[in-house]
Amino acid sequence: MKPEIQTFIERLGLFLERLGMSRTAGRLLGLLLVSEEPLSLDDLARRLHVSKASVSTNARFCQQLGLVQRVGVPGDRRDYYEISLNPFEHAIRTRTAAVSEGIRLAQAGVEAVGDDRPKARARLEEMRDLYTYFGALMEKGITGWGARRGAAPGDAERGGGP
Amino acid sequence: MKPEIQTFIERLGLFLERLGMSRTAGRLLGLLLVSEEPLSLDDLARRLHVSKASVSTNARFCQQLGLVQRVGVPGDRRDYYEISLNPFEHAIRTRTAAVSEGIRLAQAGVEAVGDDRPKARARLEEMRDLYTYFGALMEKGITGWGARRGAAPGDAERGGGP
DNA sequence: CGATACATTCAGTATTGATTGAACATACTT
DNA sequence: AAGTATGTTCAATCAATACTGAATGTATCG
Numbered sequence: 001m002k003p004e005i006q007t008f009i010e011r012l013g014l015f016l017e018r019l020g021m022s023r024t025a026g027r028l029l030g031l032l033l034v035s036e037e038p039l040s041l042d043d044l045a046r047r048l049h050v051s052k053a054s055v056s057t058n059a060r061f062c063q064q065l066g067l068v069q070r071v072g073v074p075g076d077r078r079d080y081y082e083i084s085l086n087p088f089e090h091a092i093r094t095r096t097a098a099v100s101e102g103i104r105l106a107q108a109g110v111e112a113v114g115d116d117r118p119k120a121r122a123r124l125e126e127m128r129d130l131y132t133y134f135g136a137l138m139e140k141g142i143t144g145w146g147a148r149r150g151a152a153p154g155d156a157e158r159g160g161g162p
Numbered sequence: 163m164k165p166e167i168q169t170f171i172e173r174l175g176l177f178l179e180r181l182g183m184s185r186t187a188g189r190l191l192g193l194l195l196v197s198e199e200p201l202s203l204d205d206l207a208r209r210l211h212v213s214k215a216s217v218s219t220n221a222r223f224c225q226q227l228g229l230v231q232r233v234g235v236p237g238d239r240r241d242y243y244e245i246s247l248n249p250f251e252h253a254i255r256t257r258t259a260a261v262s263e264g265i266r267l268a269q270a271g272v273e274a275v276g277d278d279r280p281k282a283r284a285r286l287e288e289m290r291d292l293y294t295y296f297g298a299l300m301e302k303g304i305t306g307w308g309a310r311r312g313a314a315p316g317d318a319e320r321g322g323g324p
Numbered sequence: 325c326g327a328t329a330c331a332t333t334c335a336g337t338a339t340t341g342a343t344t345g346a347a348c349a350t351a352c353t354t
Numbered sequence: 355a356a357g358t359a360t361g362t363t364c365a366a367t368c369a370a371t372a373c374t375g376a377a378t379g380t381a382t383c384g
Contacts, residue, residue: 004274011267018260020180022372033289034275034282041331051374056332058372077330077382083285088292098180105173112166113196120196123245127195130250134303141299145292184342203361213344218362220342239352239360 001047005034024050025058029067029083038071038080066090086149089142096142099135103128163209167196186212187220191229191245200233200242228252248311251304258304261297265290 009030016026027048032039041059045052059081062068067087071080084090106128113120171192178188189210194201203221207214221243224230229249233242246252268290275282 002274004270008267008271008274011270015260015263015267018182020182024372033285034271034279036279036281052330053332053334053375054373060332079331088289092292092296098177101177105170105177108166108173109170109196112164112170117196117198119198123195127250130254130307133307134254134300137299137303138296141296145295186342214360215345215362215364216343222362241361 008034021061022058024048024054025062028055028058029062029087032068032081032083035082038073038082040078040080042078044081065094089145092138092142096135096138099131099138102131103135106131170196183223184220186210186216187224190217190220191224191249194230194243194245197244200235200244202240202242204240206243227256251307254300254304258297258300261293261300264293265297268293 009027012030012033013023013026016029017023027050028044031044031047039047041052041055044050044055044059048055059068063070063081066084067090068081069084071082073080106124109124110121110128113124115121171189174192174195175185175188178191179185189212190206193206193209201209203214203217206212206221207217210217221230225232225243228246229252230243231246233244235242268286271286272283272290275286277283
């Protein structure tokens, strides 16, 4: 395997580790990202130099996040994994969920401080409003991107939809 | 201290922990967020039930992120900390930096796979383009928010969305 | 039905990261 | 200048998390 690709996989591992995944999950996504074909658990374990148990756990984790999907191969009993069609939209949606939590949290803060702490209250209201603003912005952004994708099917839209 | 506020601080600690800070740093920010006055390192240590060493480390960390600032109190030698004016814009700018890293990473991936893996290449190009798109969107969002703030200074601007 | 090929779960281990108390450094006060 | 108050750094400890090999399920094949 080309060293540039190895490096890419490692970098993605580090990158996603900082975003809260395990490094192995990040590497797994990287490997699937650069693979032309789906890979079995054993393939993944071998090429990632990691136990099959770990791959199993991490692959299922990625699947629950919608980043990866299992596919069948005719005449083969094994599970194969491939990157799902729009993993990055999924990733951003996950972020958006965090934004919602931020809004609720800020609102709880506003209610907790009540009326007798004007500075704190103003800060928390700003936190709430900024999160709300950005949540809406990202929502619109995802929608817009989806439309763009649909409108220019040749450029990124490969294979069949769901 | 009101239990609702305790709860808020703990929730913020968890929330920011998932975003890559230490939980103590998150609690520290929460405490400063709901405080009307700046707090000294000893105040923070006492109210967070944490060693002064840990507070020192975490406070300086938050300061370097621009989330917190030191202020002086006349006639007092101690350092006091307060939340900085626009910590959330800062937080979002930090996210934006992560987006830039995502763009560079995706581009490195595109170059690594070259021309002979069309599916992988298309995915990585989409990753790059989506990150680029969102980076620009967030940049515009921050600018817009700042303008809005400047237009209504002193007002926390609750209520209306964009 | 027994054997085989998988995938998953689990207890134990290793690794990482945060926290602590103590030592150190620095700047005031008298 | 000595003593005191304060902030920082550092080795050791502690807690959380991920990884592993072995055991356990579950379905397919002969």
